Amino acid sequence: MEALLVAASNVFSPEALLVLVIGTVVGLFVGALPGLSSTMGVALCIPITFGMDPAIALVLLGAIYCSSVFGGSITAILLRTPGTDASIATTFDGYPMAQRGEGTKAIGMALVASLVGGVFSALVLLFVAPPLSRLALLFGPQEYVFLAIFGMVSIIGVASGQALKGFVTAALGLLLATIGLDLFTGYPRLTLGQDELLDGLPLLPALIGIFSVSQALSLCISNEGAAADKPMLDVKGKVLPEWAVLRRVARTLLRSSVIGSIIGILPGAGTSVAAFISYNEARRHSAHPERFGKGEIEGVAAPEAANNAVTGGSLVPTLTLGIPGNAVTAVFVGGLTIHGLIPGPKLFTQYADVTYTLILSLILANILFALVGLVSAPWISRVIRVPNAVLGPAIIVFSVVGSYALRNSLFDVWLVLGFGVVGFFMERWRFPGAPLVIALVLGPILETNFRRSMQISGGDWTTFFTRPFSLLLIALIVVSLCYPLISRWRGGKRLLG
Amino acid sequence: MRRDVIVAAALLLLAVASAAGVWTLEGGARNFPITMAGLLGAGAVILMARSMLGNPPKGQAEADEAPVAYGRLLIVAAITVGFVLAMPWIGFYPATFLYLAGLYCWLTAMRPVAAVGLAVVLTAAIYVLFGLFLAVPTPGGAIISTLLG
Amino acid sequence: MNRLFKSAAMACVAAFGLGVAPAMAEYPEKPVEMVVPYAPGGSTDVLARKFAQYAEKYLGKPMVVVNKPGAGGQLGFTAISTAKADGYTIGWINSGIITNAITRPDVKFSVDTYDMVANLVTNPGVLSVTGDSGINTLEEFIAAAKKEKLTVSHEGVGGDDFLAVLQLEQAAGIELNKVAFNGDAEAKAALLGGHINAIEGNVSEQVEMASEGGLKPLVVWSKKTAADMPDVPTGAALGYNILSAASRGIAGPKGMEPEALEKLREVATKVANDPEFIEDLKKLNMPMDVMIGDEYLTFMKEQDKAYRDLWEKNPWM
Numbered sequence: 001m002e003a004l005l006v007a008a009s010n011v012f013s014p015e016a017l018l019v020l021v022i023g024t025v026v027g028l029f030v031g032a033l034p035g036l037s038s039t040m041g042v043a044l045c046i047p048i049t050f051g052m053d054p055a056i057a058l059v060l061l062g063a064i065y066c067s068s069v070f071g072g073s074i075t076a077i078l079l080r081t082p083g084t085d086a087s088i089a090t091t092f093d094g095y096p097m098a099q100r101g102e103g104t105k106a107i108g109m110a111l112v113a114s115l116v117g118g119v120f121s122a123l124v125l126l127f128v129a130p131p132l133s134r135l136a137l138l139f140g141p142q143e144y145v146f147l148a149i150f151g152m153v154s155i156i157g158v159a160s161g162q163a164l165k166g167f168v169t170a171a172l173g174l175l176l177a178t179i180g181l182d183l184f185t186g187y188p189r190l191t192l193g194q195d196e197l198l199d200g201l202p203l204l205p206a207l208i209g210i211f212s213v214s215q216a217l218s219l220c221i222s223n224e225g226a227a228a229d230k231p232m233l234d235v236k237g238k239v240l241p242e243w244a245v246l247r248r249v250a251r252t253l254l255r256s257s258v259i260g261s262i263i264g265i266l267p268g269a270g271t272s273v274a275a276f277i278s279y280n281e282a283r284r285h286s287a288h289p290e291r292f293g294k295g296e297i298e299g300v301a302a303p304e305a306a307n308n309a310v311t312g313g314s315l316v317p318t319l320t321l322g323i324p325g326n327a328v329t330a331v332f333v334g335g336l337t338i339h340g341l342i343p344g345p346k347l348f349t350q351y352a353d354v355t356y357t358l359i360l361s362l363i364l365a366n367i368l369f370a371l372v373g374l375v376s377a378p379w380i381s382r383v384i385r386v387p388n389a390v391l392g393p394a395i396i397v398f399s400v401v402g403s404y405a406l407r408n409s410l411f412d413v414w415l416v417l418g419f420g421v422v423g424f425f426m427e428r429w430r431f432p433g434a435p436l437v438i439a440l441v442l443g444p445i446l447e448t449n450f451r452r453s454m455q456i457s458g459g460d461w462t463t464f465f466t467r468p469f470s471l472l473l474i475a476l477i478v479v480s481l482c483y484p485l486i487s488r489w490r491g492g493k494r495l496l497g
Numbered sequence: 498m499r500r501d502v503i504v505a506a507a508l509l510l511l512a513v514a515s516a517a518g519v520w521t522l523e524g525g526a527r528n529f530p531i532t533m534a535g536l537l538g539a540g541a542v543i544l545m546a547r548s549m550l551g552n553p554p555k556g557q558a559e560a561d562e563a564p565v566a567y568g569r570l571l572i573v574a575a576i577t578v579g580f581v582l583a584m585p586w587i588g589f590y591p592a593t594f595l596y597l598a599g600l601y602c603w604l605t606a607m608r609p610v611a612a613v614g615l616a617v618v619l620t621a622a623i624y625v626l627f628g629l630f631l632a633v634p635t636p637g638g639a640i641i642s643t644l645l646g
Numbered sequence: 647m648n649r650l651f652k653s654a655a656m657a658c659v660a661a662f663g664l665g666v667a668p669a670m671a672e673y674p675e676k677p678v679e680m681v682v683p684y685a686p687g688g689s690t691d692v693l694a695r696k697f698a699q700y701a702e703k704y705l706g707k708p709m710v711v712v713n714k715p716g717a718g719g720q721l722g723f724t725a726i727s728t729a730k731a732d733g734y735t736i737g738w739i740n741s742g743i744i745t746n747a748i749t750r751p752d753v754k755f756s757v758d759t760y761d762m763v764a765n766l767v768t769n770p771g772v773l774s775v776t777g778d779s780g781i782n783t784l785e786e787f788i789a790a791a792k793k794e795k796l797t798v799s800h801e802g803v804g805g806d807d808f809l810a811v812l813q814l815e816q817a818a819g820i821e822l823n824k825v826a827f828n829g830d831a832e833a834k835a836a837l838l839g840g841h842i843n844a845i846e847g848n849v850s851e852q853v854e855m856a857s858e859g860g861l862k863p864l865v866v867w868s869k870k871t872a873a874d875m876p877d878v879p880t881g882a883a884l885g886y887n888i889l890s891a892a893s894r895g896i897a898g899p900k901g902m903e904p905e906a907l908e909k910l911r912e913v914a915t916k917v918a919n920d921p922e923f924i925e926d927l928k929k930l931n932m933p934m935d936v937m938i939g940d941e942y943l944t945f946m947k948e949q950d951k952a953y954r955d956l957w958e959k960n961p962w963m
Contacts, residue, residue, distance in 0.1 A: 029626070030631075033626075036631070036633075039687070040686065042687065043685070043686030043687035043691075044631055044632070044633070044686065046686075046687060046692070046695075047695050047699075050695075050696075050699060136835055136839075137835055137838050137839030137840075138839060139835075139839070140836060140839055140841035141836070141841060164540065164543060164544055164547070165544070167536075167540050168505075168508060168537065168540035168541060168544060171533055171536040171537035171540050172508065172511075172537055174533040174536070175511075175512070175515055175530060175533040175534055175537055178519075178529055178530040178533065181717070181718065181802075182522075182525075182526040183802050183803070183826045183828065184525050184526065184803065184826050185522070185523060185525055185526045185803055185963065186749065186802070186803035186804045186962075186963045187522055187523075187526050187963070189518075189519050189522065189526060189527075189530060190515055190518050190519060190530065195716070195717050195720060195721055195724070196716055196717070196721065198716065198717030198718070198720065198721075199715070199716050199717050199718065217570060217573060217574070220569070220570075220573045220600070220604060221565070221566045221569040221570050221573060267831055267832055267835050268828070268831075268832060317835070321834070321835070321838070321855075322831075322834070322854055322855065323831045323832075323834055323835045324831050330687065330829075330831065331686070331687030334687045334688070334689065334691075334692045335687075337692075337929070337930050337931060338692060338696075338926075338929065338930060339929070340929040342854045342931065343854070344854045344855065344858060345858055346854075346858075387605060387606075389600075389601070389604035389605045390601065390605060390615070392573075392600075392604070393596065393597050393600040393601065393604070394597070394619060396577060397593050397596065397597065397619075397623065398623070400580070400581065400584075401589065401593075401623065401627050401633070401635060404589075404634075404635060404636060405627070405633035405634060405635075407685070407713060407714060407715045407716055407721075408634055408712060408713065408714055409714070409716070409721075410581070410584070410585065410636065413581050413584075414581065417574075417577060417578065417581065421574065424570075428565060429500060429501070429504065431504075443533075444828075447529040448826070448828065450529070451525060451529075452825050452826070452827070455797075455823060455825050456797050456823065456825060456841065456842060458795070458823070634712060
C-alpha cells in the first residue's frame with residue numbers, strides 16, 4: 001500500500017506527467033503510421049530513456065505502448081489502413097461506419113472501448129498479476145496448437161459469406177508462413193535463394209502491402225480529382241457514444257476485455273488474435289449478427305477493447321516471471337534491465353514502487369489518449385474529406401519509409417509494393433485479406449508447437465486430447481464452428497456461404 | 498466467374514510448386530508446408546469447381562463491382578516502382594518530393610504550383626517526423642554523396 | 647561552375663540531413679556506422695547502444711547504430727564482412743559467424759573475413775532444471791537421462807545452446823530429446839510449467855530465476871566459474887571439457903585501414919575500462935570479458951576449430 005502511494009506521487013510529479021503526454025502523442029503517431037509498430041516505437045525510445053530515472057523511463061515506455069495500440073485504430077477506421085496488425089479487425093466495421101459519415105462516432109466508440117480494455121487489464125495487472133502468471137505456465141505447446149486453431153477458425157468465420165475464399169487465403173497465408181529457416185532442422189524452406197527470407201516472410205510488409213498500399217492504390221485511381229467531387233460526408237456529431245449504445249455494448253466490452261487480458265498473458269499469442277476472437281464472439285452473442293461487417297458499432301467496440309486489454313495482460317508474465325508476453329514487452333524487458341530492474345517476483349516486493357508507477361502510468365496513459373482522442377476526433381475524422389488523390393500517394397510514401405525502417409532493407413519495400421498489388425486485386429475480387437495476414441502470425445505458432453508437442457510426447461498423438469486445457473480449447477473451437485449451423489437450424493440467418 | 502477459375506488455377510499451381518519445393522526436405526520440415534499446400538490446392542479446386550458450375554453465392558455478381566481503371570493503375574504502379582528505384586540513387590527525401598509532386602500534378606485538380614507546394618510541405622513534414630523526431634534511417638543517395646566526394 | 651554546383655548540392659544535401667564528408671583529415675572524419683545484426687531492443691542492440699554512448703567520448707565522432715536483422719544474424723554478418731574497409735562500418739559479431747559458415751559454405755563470411763576489434767561480453771552457457779525437480783547435480787541428471795528420455799530446450803539447430811547439448815550427449819553417452827524454442831522466454835515458461843525437463847541457455851537469462859529458486863543450474867560451460875553463479879560448477883570441474891558461450895564482440899571487414907583499426911581497438915579498450923560502463927553492464931546482467939584485437943581473433947579461431955571438429959564427427963544437419 002505504501003508502495004502504491006509512492007507510485008502515485010511518482011506519477012503525478014510534473015516531470016512524469018510531461019513525459020506521459022509526450023509518450024502518448026508519440027505513441028498515437030507510431031500506431032497510426034503504417035510500418036511503425038508498437039514494438040518499434042518502444043525500441044526506438046529506449047536509448048532516450050538511458051539518462052532518465054527508472055520510474056520516469058517506464059512511464060514513457062508504458063505510455064507509448066498503450067497509445068500506439070489505440071493510434072492504429074484511428075487510421076483503420078478512417079482509411080482502412082491499420083497501423084498495426086492489432087487493428088485489422090477494427091477495419092471491418094469501423095471503415096464502413098466512416099464511409100457512412102460516422103467516422104467520428106466510430107472513433108468515439110474505439111476510444112471508449114480502448115479505455116475500458118486498457119484500464120481493465122491494468123487493474124488485473126495491479127491486483128492479481130502474481131496468481132494469474134500461473135496461467136502462462138499452464139499453457140504448454142499442446143494448448144498453443146489449439147489456441148492457434150481457435151484463432152484461425154475465428155478469422156475464417158469473420159469472412160461471412162466468403163467462407164471458401166477466406167479458407168483459401170488462410171491456407172495461402174499458412175503456406176507462406178513456412179518460408180524461412182526451419183527452427184527444428186535448420187534447413188531453409190521456400191526461400192527462393194533469398195537470404196532476406198531466411199527469417200521467414202516478414203509480417204509487417206505483408207500487412208502494410210495488403211491493407212495500406214492496396215487501399216492507397218485504390219485511392220490513387222479512384223478518379224476523384226478534387227474535394228468537391230466527394231460526397232460531403234457529415235463528420236460532425238458527438239464523439240462519445242450515447243448512453244443507450246454504451247449499455248448495449250457493455251457486455252461486449254467486458255467480455256472482450258477479459259479475452260484480451262487472458263490472451264495477453266499467454267506468451268507469444270499475439271494482439272491480433274485477441275481482437276479477432278473477441279470480434280467473432282461479439283458477433284456470435286449479438287442479436288443482429290448480420291449487421292457485422294457493415295458498420296455495426298459493436299464490431300468496433302469488441303476488437304478495440306480486446307487489443308488494448310492485451311497491453312496489461314502481456315505485462316503480467318513479463319513483470320512477475322521475466323517472461324515477456326509478446327515482442328513489445330520483450331523490448332520492455334531490455335528497457336527494465338537497463339535501469340537495473342530485473343523482471344521477476346522482486347518487482348512486486350522489493351521494487352514495488354517502480355512497478356506500481358508503471359501500472360498507474362498505464363492507467364493514466366489510457367485516460368490521456370482517450371482525452372486526446374476526444375478532443376481531436378472531430379478534426380482527425382475530417383481526413384476523410386481530403387481528396388483521395390492527395391491521400392493515396394502520401395499513404396504510399398509513409399508505407400515505403402515505414403517498411404524500409406523495419407530492418408534497413410529495400411527488399412522489404414519491394415515486398416510491400418508486391419503485396420500492395422496482390423492486396424488490391426484481392427479486395428476487388430473479394431478474397432479477404434485478414435485471414436492471410438493473421439495466418440502469417442498464427443502459422444509459426446501452430447507449426448512449431450505442433451512439432452514440439454509431438455517431439456515431447458515421443459510421437460504420441462493422444463497428448464493433444466488428454467490435457468484439461470487442451471480439451472477446454474477443443475470445446476471452444478467446436479462451439480465456435482457449430483454455432484452458425486445451430487443458429488441456422490433454429491431459423492437464424494445464414495452466416496456461412 | 499471465369500476470373501475466379503483463373504485465380505484458383507494460379508493458386509493450385511502455387512500449391513504444387515511449393516509442395517515440390519519442400520519435397521526433398523526431411524520429414525519434420527516438410528510435413529507442415531505440404532499439408533498447407535494440400536489445403537490450398539483443395540480449396541482452389543473447390544473454388545474452381547464452384548465457379549465453373551456457375552453457382553456463385555448470392556450478392557457476389559461481378560456486376561456490382563466498380564470498374565477498374567487499369568491504365569491508371571499501371572501508370573501509378575510504374576511511377577511508384579520508379580520512386581523506389583530512384584531512392585538509393587538520389588536519396589529518400591528528394592525522391593519523395595519528386596514522387597509526390599509528380600503524382601499530385603497528374604492526379605489532382607490542383608494548379609501545378611499548389612501541387613508542388615503541397616509536395617514540399619509533405620516532404621518536409623515526413624522529414625521532421627521520421628528523420629528528426631523518430632530518427633529512423635532512410636535510404637541514402639549514392640549519386641549525391643559521390644558528387645560531393 | 648562546378649564549385650557552385652557542389653555548394654548548391656551540398657546545401658541541398660545538408661537540408662535533407664545527409665552526411666557530408668569533408669576532405670582528408672585524421673580518422674575518424676565522420677560518424678562510424680555500427681551494424682547490429684539483430685532487431686532494436688534485443689540484448690545485442692542494447693549492448694551496442696550502450697557502447698556507442700560511451701565510445702563517442704573517446705572516438706570524437708558519434709557511433710551510429712544501424713539494425714540489420716535477418717536470417718538469425720546472417721544478413722548483418724554479411725553486411726559487416728562485405729562493407730568498405732575504410733573503418734567507417736563496423737559491427738557486432740558472435741559465434742554465428744562460425745557455425746553458419748560451417749553449415750552453409752556459400753555464405754560470404756567466416757572467421758577469416760573480419761578484422762577483430764574487441765570482444766566485450768561473454769555469456770557462458772548453462773544447463774538448468776527446475777528447483778523442485780529433485781535433480782541437484784549434473785551426475786544425477788545424466789543418471790536420470792539414462793533411465794528415461796529427458797527433454798531439453800535449445801534455441802534452434804546449430805546455435806550455441808544446441809551444440810552444447812550435442813557435445814554433452816556425446817561426452818556422457820546419453821541421448822536427450824532436444825526441442826527447439828523461439829528464445830529463452832518460451833523455454834523458461836515451458837520448463838516452469840513442467841512441459842519439459844531442462845533448458846540450455848545463457849547465464850544472464852537465468853541468474854534471476856536461479857536466485858529465486860525457480861531454476862536449479864547444474865553446470866556452466868566455461869573455463870572459470872561464472873561471476874553471477876559462483877556456486878555452479880564448470881563443465882571442466884565435472885570432467886566434461888565442453889565450452890559454450892554467447893560472446894559478443896566488435897569487428898570490421900578484413901583489410902581495414904591500420905590507422906582506423908588501431909584507433910577502434912584503442913577506443914574499445916578505453917570504453918571497457920570506463921568505470922561507468924562497467925557499472926552499466928553489471929546492471930544489464932552482461933558478464934564482461936574483454937579481449938582486444940589478436941587475443942579476440944585467437945579466441946574465435948579456437949572456437950572455430952572446436953565446432954569444425956564436432957561437425958566432422960557428428961554433423962548436426
